[in-house]
Amino acid sequence: MQITSPVQNKFDEVKKIFTAYLERKELRKTPERFAILEEIYSRHDHFDVESLYISMKNKNYRVSRATVYNTLDLLVECDLVTKHQFGGNLAQYEKSYGYRQHDHLICVDCHQVLEFCDPRIHNIQSMVGELLQFNIQHHSLVLYGACKRTDCSNKKDKATGNTHG
Amino acid sequence: MQITSPVQNKFDEVKKIFTAYLERKELRKTPERFAILEEIYSRHDHFDVESLYISMKNKNYRVSRATVYNTLDLLVECDLVTKHQFGGNLAQYEKSYGYRQHDHLICVDCHQVLEFCDPRIHNIQSMVGELLQFNIQHHSLVLYGACKRTDCSNKKDKATGNTHG
């Protein structure tokens, strides 16, 4: 007897959405595509292509970077995954189905990524779209700052000016 | 007799700021650094490293990409230039002294970049910083959408669904 967890239910929904998308676009339902989707939804937080690829290699999936890139594009297009470019040259991704719309706050010292919600962003989006005659499809808001946590130890000793002893 | 334009005055201010920054950091005031600064402030809109480099080459400056990258980093650090990562892997820059804080709206079809201001973003920034205990230093808000202009011809024929005849 098997117990179906809510998490499993959620992944089933996601699989259905991806399947429907592939069928609508007349793309093939390859095992690689679903393996990548499953790996992504078993993860938490943000990840980059390389770490996803390595994870799958470690689990002995036979998968290539090219397929990871290709599949991520598909998942972004059907809104199951979101792609971010947090200032560096390395794209970051995160699963997005069933998660509330949110934006990001990044610590400039330790690069930790926090999330927050603010409904006003949606208003801004609508207003600016109206004003400039754009159909806004999505947005990216990233705040950069220094966290005040003591365990964020990457901070340079700027405040005291004691870097030179 | 020479007429000093407001634009020239502005660039003089910018040069002063950069000079002060270099002195404070005990960096050398090389002609290359000021030539790059001047080239940037003679430009409008956004630019990438390569186009800045090419412009300077065309004007027969002897300058290298390495120096352009190096100098841009300095200019970003003293807030005379802003660096953007509008989704691609290609960093975009723009001069920022004396320009009002603004955010960006990008057409997903023709990649044109528009600017807009909204004071609410500042409020969001303050509130989130307070809430999550961060000293917010800066932010990046980018809206992505389709412009409704007829001369934006990169649009795919999505709306009509006639792509398959």
Next chain:
DNA sequence: CTCGGTGCAAAGCTTTTGCATCCGC
């Protein structure tokens, strides 16, 4: 004169592409 800055080219890293093979349909 010193040593930081520069130009040039090579290397590094992420992402894309080409091609033979594989397998979903």
Next chain:
DNA sequence: GCGGATGCAAAAGCTTTGCACCGAG
């Protein structure tokens, strides 16, 4: 079986780095 998808590796594109030389202080 056909043709799209894959794996692999090579190539492409942006950025950084190493090194010899130059020139600002």
